[in-house]
Amino acid sequence: MDTPGSQSSLHRANLERVLRAVRMAGSLTQAEIARSTGLSAATVSNIVRELKETGTVVVADTSSGGRRARSVSLSGDAGIVVGVDFGHTHLRVAVGNLAHRVLAEESEPIDTDVSAQQGFDRAEALVERLLSQAGFRSDKVIGVGLGVPGPIDVETGALGSTAILPGWTGVNPGRELSQRLSMQVYVDNDANLGALGELVWGAGRGLSDLAYIKVASGVGSGLVINGQIYRGPGGTAGEIGHITLDEAGPVCRCGNRGCLETFVGSRYLLNLLNASHPGELTLTKVVQLAQQGDLGCRRVIADAGRQIGSGVATLCNLLNPRRVILGGELAEAGELVLSPIRDSVARYAIPSAARQLSIVPGTLGGRAEVLGALALVMSEMGESGAIRHTGLASASTARAGRTGVAEVV
Ligand SMILES: [Zn+2]
Numbered sequence: 001m002d003t004p005g006s007q008s009s010l011h012r013a014n015l016e017r018v019l020r021a022v023r024m025a026g027s028l029t030q031a032e033i034a035r036s037t038g039l040s041a042a043t044v045s046n047i048v049r050e051l052k053e054t055g056t057v058v059v060a061d062t063s064s065g066g067r068r069a070r071s072v073s074l075s076g077d078a079g080i081v082v083g084v085d086f087g088h089t090h091l092r093v094a095v096g097n098l099a100h101r102v103l104a105e106e107s108e109p110i111d112t113d114v115s116a117q118q119g120f121d122r123a124e125a126l127v128e129r130l131l132s133q134a135g136f137r138s139d140k141v142i143g144v145g146l147g148v149p150g151p152i153d154v155e156t157g158a159l160g161s162t163a164i165l166p167g168w169t170g171v172n173p174g175r176e177l178s179q180r181l182s183m184q185v186y187v188d189n190d191a192n193l194g195a196l197g198e199l200v201w202g203a204g205r206g207l208s209d210l211a212y213i214k215v216a217s218g219v220g221s222g223l224v225i226n227g228q229i230y231r232g233p234g235g236t237a238g239e240i241g242h243i244t245l246d247e248a249g250p251v252c253r254c255g256n257r258g259c260l261e262t263f264v265g266s267r268y269l270l271n272l273l274n275a276s277h278p279g280e281l282t283l284t285k286v287v288q289l290a291q292q293g294d295l296g297c298r299r300v301i302a303d304a305g306r307q308i309g310s311g312v313a314t315l316c317n318l319l320n321p322r323r324v325i326l327g328g329e330l331a332e333a334g335e336l337v338l339s340p341i342r343d344s345v346a347r348y349a350i351p352s353a354a355r356q357l358s359i360v361p362g363t364l365g366g367r368a369e370v371l372g373a374l375a376l377v378m379s380e381m382g383e384s385g386a387i388r389h390t391g392l393a394s395a396s397t398a399r400a401g402r403t404g405v406a407e408v409v
Helices: 007-025 030-037 041-053 116-134 173-181 190-201 260-264 266-272 283-291 295-319 329-333 335-348 365-380 383-387
Strands: 027-029 057-064 067-074 080-086 090-097 102-109 141-148 185-189 210-215 219-225 323-327 358-361 396-398
Touching: 007 027, 007 030, 007 041, 007 067, 007 365, 027 030, 030 041, 030 067, 041 057, 041 067, 080 116, 080 190, 080 365, 090 116, 090 365, 102 116, 102 365, 116 173, 141 173, 141 190, 141 365, 173 185, 185 190, 185 365, 190 210, 190 219, 190 323, 190 365, 210 295, 210 329, 219 260, 219 295, 260 266, 260 295, 266 283, 266 295, 283 295, 283 329, 283 335, 295 323, 295 329, 295 335, 323 329, 323 335, 329 335, 335 358
Parallel strands: 080 141, 141 185, 185 396, 210 323, 323 358
Antiparallel strands: 027 067, 057 067, 080 090, 090 102, 210 219
16 A cells, blocks of 8 residues: 555556546647646656556657657557436437547437336446447446436435436436446436537537536536536536526426526427427427528527527636537527527626637537546546456446546456
8 A cells, every 4th residue: 555645656646647638638649748737758758658568558659740749548458438328318328448439339219208217228238239239348348427417416326306307316327327237337417428528529629618508408517627527516516507587487397487497498499489380399390490591490599599698608707618518409500599699698798708718519419428428437437447457346426526436456
């Protein structure tokens, strides 16, 4: 056992910092590792050599700014990670390696009324099928990231009562899936995973301060501060959908009135079009109609954008992110929704908070959450998970503001 502060524990801590930086970026030059970890070039060079000897990383010659450089990435066989994303109407699973390659991915529709047990049965079957499709046994899996559409209680790991899937309240999703798969499972809500997905793989790459706003059935946000997801002590940070816009407005599923979500959630938007657009409508269909020039659908989307923008303005005044990334089904409307959001932000945010801000659509679409689930495992696993993973773990960890590493042997 290392004593804290000893030479060897310092070395292990530095090793872990280098590994974490490479894991999150996919691939970095040695100079970039030094910049992002704050370690000296000589220390980075020694650690990279050591990691290369153990087969944990691979080093390739590349060029950076016209100069020769060495790029470092994790070895593709350093371990397998699995992402599982439960949405309002879908289940999506991805299998990837630590070198950021997605090896298998599939999504299937689920019924909104599906019970938690049926949902986990489906997830278990899909994970097993994709692992065998990708040619990996389950003992190669370092961990599973699990996304659920609702807040996770930090103390109990149970899904909170404002979750979008009715009938799942009180269920402990991490424990359920972990028992079925006999794997370490990390759980987080879908908005945090969307933020992590866009940070690592999409529109937020290279940034350290951003907000991801998901607008679909519900409205939520994932906040990245200093390169880390900010969850708050209770795990509910980022609940932008429940900012009050009108105290006398409609009653929200959270129990308050006139929350942002009650004016921009899909059910409200579809209700607005009930009389003018008879027949089955979905949010995706509304977006399509708007893009084809339907005036009513355009108006509904523009008004939603203005409301979202006032929430984004509040968020910018408080957190001053560099970028706001819009995700969820409404983001597919592109400029039809982004332009009114920008107008509202210009109107309501403090100029200095908005000056360096860009508001963009996500680049991962419906894959943001499942890729974020892969990234969750990469961000939470410990160095031991990357180097010496040999066995299974059965505990699950609710990712809500605590540090935890995969319990591997
Ligand atoms: Zn609410």
